[in-house]
Amino acid sequence: MYDDQYQQEPKKDRFRRYRPLILFIIIVTIIFIAEDYYSAPVQEPINFAKGQSGDVFEVDCPFPLNGDNHVTCYHLITEQNHAAPDGKLLSILAVKIDPLPKEGEETPKLHPDPFLYLEGGPGYASIYGEPGDFGEDGVMRAFYSPVLQTGRSLIAVDTRGLGFSRPALTCPEADRAAWHWLTEDPETRNDESIFTPYRNCIQNLQKAGIDLGQYDSASIAKDLAILRKGLSIKQWNIYGVSYGAQTALQLLRHDREGVRRVIFDSPSYAHVTPWQDDEAAFIRTLKLLDAYCAEMDAENEASYCPIKEAQETVTERLDRTLAKLRDDPILLRSLSLKLPIYLTDRESFLILHSSLYSETGFEDFLWDLQDFADLENGWLESFSENSAYWRELLHFIYFDPLASSIVQNATSCIEMDYDPETAQAGYVYSSEEIDFSRRLCEEMGLSFNGENINASEFTGVPSLTLSGYRDVITPPDYGRELAEDMDGLWLLKLEGAHGLAFVEGADCVKEIMTDFLNAAGEAEQAECLAENTALELVAN
Secondary structure, eight states: OOOGGGGSOOOSOGGGGOTTOSSHHHHHHHHHHOOOOOOOOOOOOOOGGGOOTTOEEEEOOSSOOTTOTTEEEEEEEEESOSSSOOSOEEEEEEEEEOOOOOTTOSSOOOOSSOEEEEOOTTTBOOOOOSTTSSSTTSHHHHHTHHHHTTTOOEEEEEOTTSTTSBSOOOOHHHHHHHHHHTTSOTTTOOTHHHHHHHHHHHHHHHHTTOOGGGOSHHHHHHHHHHHHHHTTOSOEEEEEETTHHHHHHHHHHHHGGGEEEEEEESOOOSOOOHHHHHHHHHHHHHHHHHHHHHHSOTTOGGGOOOOGGGTOOHHHHHHHHHHHHHHSOEEEOOTTOOOOEEEOHHHHHHHHHHHTTSTTHHHHHHHHHHHHHHOOOSHHHHTSHHHHHHHHHHHHHHTOTTBOHHHHHHHHHHHSOOOTTTOOOOSSOOHHHHHHHHHHHHHHTOOOOOOOOOGGGGTTSOEEEEEETTOSSSOHHHHHHHHHHHTOEEEEETTOOSSOTTTTOOHHHHHHHHHHHHOSSSOOOOGGGGTOTTEEEEEO
16 A cells, blocks of 8 residues: 555656756757767876876866865776786776865864765766766765765766776767667668677777676776775775675775775666566566556546546556557657657657656656647657657767666676566567667677676675665565665665655655664664654664
């Protein structure tokens, strides 16, 4: 049974969900002025003259700090292959954000145990670098305020191959080819037009001495262990979100003495068969959506739930809409007269699935599903507000500056499991997409050999696991299993979705995290739990 908070009407002001584009005028302006592809930043040469493998040294930050004197950047020089050093060195960038000094203080008083943030993906960088991201009022300080308010420094790292680390593994030509593929008539599309640029990129990286087999969580954990010692940190607290939980577990395996406490947010634990597990997670979400709509007022059009008179469930509407778009894709045009892109069932599902990651994901999913079902495929509609939003969202997904598709694929090939006999295509993955991933792994020379790390090896480390009831990709059972194996705390965060403890977490969730970090022994239950019955904290 849902709590009352899930039975409330979605807000009628739909602009709230257009985070990248607050007003439609802004959308039009952006698209009219330019629809440029994301270009990877120019990679400055790595200067290894200052030291050798294992050295950590302070450097000028490669992004504007906006007058913030309490931010420091470091480079770690590390071996590409820790097991068999071959002379190929990598440069890893880390940024340390100290709390601002309180009134009357010249320097902040810091806890000796900082907080290490591990991003998920795999293949996502952690360090923002746009104007306004740093500074006293910047995005980074606002995002990590729950940690900084405890008096701890925050450490974010662009791990090997990502973001500001060098070499950063990018395949811009393959990304452009994937986007151009959307402009082609679905009936004549050819996967080779995408696969060939990927093959060329892989071959060029390999010729440059890149061993894609070293871009996994275990190698990252070894880098981080060296970084900790180089920064003279006795112990730090670890936060792994989503796939970052895999890196956190590897860090426990390779540097357990350096970990004081660990927080897992929406962990992907013990599930390295994405073809089946991700599909099962989405089917679970569809059942939640059907239950959600069954409890909504059938006459409430603002909910965008299928009305009872239609005798149609959310699942049935999804199936009908995807079938419609498969046969009759929507054309999305832009005012800059770029080539229109075809919105087929696969692209629309990508948008729908992405919408479920937000705290208002159920409402957003239902809104988009209704709009997909109702939109007529005409010229005026192709310039509509919805069309502009969908095109811009797809463009961001394909050219997210924090993401590296090549690192994501390499890590997935190494750490996930693939059984062609049982891999089933469904909503989340088509058979063609599964086969494409398999071919990429073969091209990299990597085989699927996923390893389930047994977290019961680390029961001596205090842990807190956060799970969102609406999580579309890592259901609460994943978190419960991890918490039980580690004999740790498990917080079922009903009001959230996937990885939102920092972004949109309730004050009580942040209070529990703070209490957990500050507790000398096991964390006591926060006082706010008595007032917030939507949260359940389980001590194993």
